[in-house]
Amino acid sequence: MTHQLQGVPLNHYIWLSAIIFTIGVVGVLTRRNAIVIFMSVELMLNAVNLLLTAFSVHSNDPSGQVFVFFIMALAAAEVAVGLSIIVMVYRNTQSIDINVLNRLKW
Amino acid sequence: MNIIITIAVTALVVLYAGLFKAKKALLPITLIGLLTALGFVAVSWNTDQVYYGMMQMDNFALAFSGITILGTLFIFLLTQNYFAKDSENIAEYFTLILFALVGIVIMVSYKNMSMLFIGLEIMSVSLYILAGIRKSNFASNEASLKYFLMGAFSTGFLLFGITLIYGATGSFDLDAINNYLVGNYTSISPMFYSGLILMMIGLSFKIGAAPFHFWVPDVYEGSPTLIMSFMSTVVKTAGFAAFLRLFADTFAPLHDFWMPPLMVIVCLTLLIGNVTALFQKNFKRMLAYSSVSHAGYLLFSLIALTANSANNVLVYAAAYTFASIIAFGVLIIVKQKTGSDHFDSFNGLAKRNPLIAFVLTVAMLSLAGIPLTAGFIGKYLMFLNVMQEYQILLVAFAILNALVGFYYYFKVIVAMYFKEGKEIELETPAQYRVVLVLSVIITLFLGIYPAVILNLI
Numbered sequence: 001m002t003h004q005l006q007g008v009p010l011n012h013y014i015w016l017s018a019i020i021f022t023i024g025v026v027g028v029l030t031r032r033n034a035i036v037i038f039m040s041v042e043l044m045l046n047a048v049n050l051l052l053t054a055f056s057v058h059s060n061d062p063s064g065q066v067f068v069f070f071i072m073a074l075a076a077a078e079v080a081v082g083l084s085i086i087v088m089v090y091r092n093t094q095s096i097d098i099n100v101l102n103r104l105k106w
Numbered sequence: 107m108n109i110i111i112t113i114a115v116t117a118l119v120v121l122y123a124g125l126f127k128a129k130k131a132l133l134p135i136t137l138i139g140l141l142t143a144l145g146f147v148a149v150s151w152n153t154d155q156v157y158y159g160m161m162q163m164d165n166f167a168l169a170f171s172g173i174t175i176l177g178t179l180f181i182f183l184l185t186q187n188y189f190a191k192d193s194e195n196i197a198e199y200f201t202l203i204l205f206a207l208v209g210i211v212i213m214v215s216y217k218n219m220s221m222l223f224i225g226l227e228i229m230s231v232s233l234y235i236l237a238g239i240r241k242s243n244f245a246s247n248e249a250s251l252k253y254f255l256m257g258a259f260s261t262g263f264l265l266f267g268i269t270l271i272y273g274a275t276g277s278f279d280l281d282a283i284n285n286y287l288v289g290n291y292t293s294i295s296p297m298f299y300s301g302l303i304l305m306m307i308g309l310s311f312k313i314g315a316a317p318f319h320f321w322v323p324d325v326y327e328g329s330p331t332l333i334m335s336f337m338s339t340v341v342k343t344a345g346f347a348a349f350l351r352l353f354a355d356t357f358a359p360l361h362d363f364w365m366p367p368l369m370v371i372v373c374l375t376l377l378i379g380n381v382t383a384l385f386q387k388n389f390k391r392m393l394a395y396s397s398v399s400h401a402g403y404l405l406f407s408l409i410a411l412t413a414n415s416a417n418n419v420l421v422y423a424a425a426y427t428f429a430s431i432i433a434f435g436v437l438i439i440v441k442q443k444t445g446s447d448h449f450d451s452f453n454g455l456a457k458r459n460p461l462i463a464f465v466l467t468v469a470m471l472s473l474a475g476i477p478l479t480a481g482f483i484g485k486y487l488m489f490l491n492v493m494q495e496y497q498i499l500l501v502a503f504a505i506l507n508a509l510v511g512f513y514y515y516f517k518v519i520v521a522m523y524f525k526e527g528k529e530i531e532l533e534t535p536a537q538y539r540v541v542l543v544l545s546v547i548i549t550l551f552l553g554i555y556p557a558v559i560l561n562l563i
Contacts, residue, residue: 034251055272055273061276061277074223074224085234
């Protein structure tokens with residue numbers, strides 16, 4: 001299995017991750033729904049995970065895959081806190097559209 | 107390592123003390139824990155321990171840990187009765203601040219990119235909660251959500267940068283990356299350059315440098331004032347220490363590559379921070395923009411990398427931290443009495459409250475950078491450093507910005523001494539007085555006798 005994966009050139013992984021990452025960035029910048037923004041952020045993190053794993057397998061160095069575990073664990077913590085913040089905002093405003101959040105001016 | 111363990115254990119003990127309704131014990135336990143941590147900082151001075159290649163407690167890390175722990179200690183002293191009116195369970199506030207401090211100590215002492223990420227996340231996740239801790243207050247909600255979305259977004263950039271650098275060098279270790287740069291100076295992979303730029307963007311978001319500063323004023327204004335004082339002093343110092351450790355040490359061989367984009371960031375930060383602060387009518391929001399402009403001065407040390415860069419940042423961060431703590435402390439007292447944080451609520455304050463007016467004046471002079479205060483020494487060292495590289499235009503630009511700063515910092519001094527207002531007498535609890543007077547003494551002492559801190563690192 002590892003051999004087959006290593007048959008795929010590293011460049012393909014880099015391009016795939018870069019594209020997924022860019023989709024995430026564009027999603028954060030253009031969407032107005034807090035949950036969708038949040039999902040786009042997760043997309044960015046998962047692009048990073050994929051790329052880290054690819055690099056790690058490519059260079060036979062396990063530390064990259066260990067880093068992936070760190071990212072997963074901390075992303076889960078972030079999800080827990082982030083979703084509760086969104087719930088808190090929803091309770092006060094009955095909306096999760098971030099355009100509601102303009103009480104404070106630029 | 108002892109420092110981190112002490113703070114983390116203190117946080118847990120405080121949480122249990124809250125569980126058993128020992129409200130009176132919270133502050134003493136926290137203070138004892140932080141003083142013990144400070145003791146460990148002093149004891150491990152000059153030992154330069156490395157923990158499994160993950161963290162390095164060199165003098166740089168210890169000096170910044172010391173400043174951040176001392177700043178947190180002062181902010182804790184200001185908590186008297188502050189949280190009590192928001193909630194019954196104040197132990198959580200203490201614990202979250204302490205956990206954020208654990209993240210900060212990791213952030214200033216990392217030797218491996220994974221530790222940078224973990225420290226940053228421990229700090230950020232605690233701060234997302236702290237920013238939104240007033241659950242029914244809309245501004246606090248908004249600050250929390252904005253901070254969270256921007257923080258998660260910037261973490262994505264930082265991680266992608268780390269990944270690309272890992273791909274190019276095959277390691278997360280700072281020394282290994284530095285060796286790669288020195289060894290392959292002529293054939294550095296293009297991935298490394300993109301990774302470096304992405305990390306710069308991610309860290310600029312975290313320290314609130316323009317053009318990635320837009321979340322700063324909203325988040326700072328929306329969060330409770332005490333949390334804002336923690337974010338804009340201690341957290342900011344930690345962010346700069348992390349930035350410095352990476353760019354001034356590890357990426358130093360590529361200085362010619364990353365200096366021009368950083369210069370753009372510095373100029374934009376100074377300009378936007380100072381000019382926008384000019385037009386603020388609200389003292390709290392003015393302090394938020396002034397914290398953006400101070401980020402610009404702090405980044406100045408990276409334009410010209412010399413042996414003194416790290417120490418200059420330490421001096422500036424110390425000056426900024428203590429002056430800001432005074433400003434926020436006074437703001438909390440004034441807001442409790444007048445219910446507003448506009449400049450107008452400072453009118454005529456000096457008549458009945460000479461001590462408060464005096465300490466706030468010293469703080470504003472230090473932030474503006476007037477001689478005999480610590481802020482002057484900080485700015486002087488920064489400018490001197492860049493002058494040595496003959497970047498005269500940049501220094502002239504920064505001095506021009508400092509002059510703009512005089513205007514808005516003096517606005518509050520003028521309001522206190524020369525404007526007519528309601529003659530109110532402020533209630534200053536004893537703990538506030540201790541913090542304010544101690545901070546003033548530190549500010550003046552560093553300004554008159556800076557030699558103690560000049561060659562620390």
